Amino acid sequence: MASEGLYPQLDEAALTQFVTALEGGGTSTLSAELAEEASRARGLIQLSKVQVPVDGARLDGALWQPKGAGPFPVVVMPAPWADLGWIAYAAQATQLAVKGYIVLAYTPRGFGKSTGEVEVAGPLDVQDGSAVIDFLLANLPAADPSRIGFLGDSYGSGISLLVAADDPRVSAVGALSTWGSLFEAFHENGTRHVASVAALEGAAANARLSKRTQWAFDQVQNSESISDEVRDWANERSPLTHADKLNERRVPVFFSHAWHETLFPVNQTLELFSTLTAPKRLDLAVGDHSSPEMSGLIGLPNRIWTDAHRWLDQHLKGADNGITDAQVVSEVMWGKPLLPTLESHPDWEAATGTPARLHLTGPAVGATDGGLADKPQNGWTTVLSTGTDTPATVADAIIKTGYAEMLGKPKVYPTHQISRTDAAVWAGETLTKTAKVRGIPRLRLTFQPSAASASFVAYLFDAAADGNASIITHAPFTVRGATPGEPVVADIALQAAGYDVPAGHRLILVLDTKDPFYSDANQAGAKLTLSSPEGKPSYLDLPLA
Known part of the structure; x- marks a missing residue:
């Protein structure tokens, strides 16, 4: 049964069965792609469930470890805005672990089996990201503290960027279907994005929203105009607000975005992309929020996830794979874009007519x-x-x-x-x-x-x-x-x-x-x-x- 909300095509049951197969269970119920992935991975990695203690909560997660002495680079994956939490990353985390990464995927506070309340990438979520790094380094001697990356889709991408801005231990970021300015995403040209906030609330129907989160959502939904207090709330949760910290440390960031994004419209992410001065790349694709990445989440080949892996390979492993040869790669739309043309450009200015x-x-x-x-x-x-x-x-x-x-x-x-x-x-x-x-x-x-x-x-x-x-x-x-x-x-x-x-x-x-x-x-x-x-x-x- 497909999960509801922002991930209608994501089959939680199939991904749960995939995790069971990695732990030694059978593969007969899996798709051919997931069955092959599980069979290939079982001899190369170890998967274990974890609970990470953080300030006032415990984060539900899973840990993928390559077999061997290490040291191994580390990838932390905060989960999307969905009940299924870290399970969404089961296929991608497995592929990274097979390539020699220690991977910890976790469900942000307030969602799924994690305790606490949803803070929408607030200060507690940023602290949680750092606490996950602390947990890894304290418990895994094979984890290389000099090679730590964050990779996330949607909600997990925003948390990843904010943690990277705050924690100097983060060396690279992959931010898929992300946001730059949460305020601009919710309030464009003086107009409130009521449908996008309603979609977020609907997808979090089973989550535990903090009072302040519910207040902010109510303000966007129902107030005639946005107050300075809501603006401050949103700006605190906006990677664009913290771009100077990312630039100061020259954190390499990989972005992906959809042209017809209805949740976080593309211009506000473009503003963040243009503001950053460190190595960066933007993959633009046909579709809407997280849909260009979806096939990768269910274990199928996917251009966006492949490029995200290549980004981490270059910046955490030193691989010379050409991923930084182009700053902007875009699928060109037309009336029926089933097979869109792909264009590469050295920067956004070169991509612009x-x-x-x-x-x-x-x-x-x-x-x-x-x-x-x-x-x-x-x-x-x-x-x-x-x-x-x-x-x-x-x-x-x-x-x-x-x-x-x-x-x-x-x-x-x-x-x-x-x-x-x-x-x-x-x-x-x-x-x-x-x-x-x-x-x-x-x-x-x-x-x-x-x-x-x-x-x-x-x-x-x-x-x-x-x-x-x-x-x-x-x-x-x-x-x-x-x-x-x-x-x-x-x-x-x-x-x-x-x-x-x-x-x-x-x-x-x-x-x-x-x-x-x-x-x-x-x-x-x-x-x-x-x-x-x-x-x-x-x-x-x-x-x-």
Whole structure:
């Protein structure tokens, strides 16, 4: 039975049976891949369950030890945000141990069989990571104290980065589907990410959230605006806040992220990646949170996990494997990305295209949609009624839409069904050659709200000739304290994209005022008047390679 929450494809029963097989049990119930892995590993490693005492709690974990005298490099793996805890890493930890690593995977406090309360990568979680290192070095003479790495997915990745910033014994980090700024992940352009927090709460339904954690989640879910206290809570838990410590010690960090990440949107992780000055690498992939790494968690070959292993091999074992030859490796999306193209770049700047400015124009006579043109057009206005959702949405569901996208079945957006009363639409000309979108598109929009607060979401689509489209990127925006009827100029960074729009298709920009993924500051009956006045033009800067 697949686990629920953020890991719908992860089979906890199969991974538990795999652990049993490593301990001497049979392999007949396992997949061919896991059965082969268990049979290969049993003669090379020893697996034992452990309980690590920490401040006010005990962490449930498992220890993989290669047979031999050592010394062996060490990898610590804090588990993801899920009930199954360290079991999620059973296949990957085994592969690392077979290669000569001591591995300790543990369930963070408050989840699964670990005691304590969930602190969302707070100070106690950071202390716990250091306590795990203490436990290893005190009990395993074969553990090399000069070669310690942290490797985690999702929740475990954020904890890994924060421990590395705080503990000088950590020599390398692998952070898969991670976050840079928890505040930006929860609060983008003044807009609260209510669906992502709801997903986290749902996935932690059986966990024990601390009162402060529940308070912070409630604030993001229900408060009209985010307080400084919530900002401070989130910033303390943000690796970006502690980037100077990572830079001071030059900790090598490997990142992976999905283009259409709905839990921790990619831009805030890109900011952390760009801030770090030590050896670093970013693997970008098609999909949503943790979905690009999922096949590796169930024991199948996986590019992301392979690169994470190579990263540790180079920085903990000194292997000359070429993993640092490219800083950025990205899967390029298109409408059906089952077999995406892979691109390598020496750095993020080289991966980013040159901005091409597309001006937002008014509808032609007899038309409803504006245009995306190479020259500005002033004097037009488009009026939207707020508060009604349209078929333009971020996704059907967090995580699950990303799995379908990976399988070549992206969400289809029938752009002809989008109400032009409740949304504004601008369509570009039919492309005569592929448009290679690489980087962060930026939208500048002048609008007049009829009320003091307003919210909207901008979506950029790749539309085929029949009007059916795939999403390239999007971003929300909220203004508060505006003067009704006075123009507001919004400068909005859409989420980064690596996407090829084929010849024969066209770009479509859609703006509507409601999306279930985000909070809504619109007042009942309010309207938005969009325009492009001289001196404050509205345009889209599209980075094209």
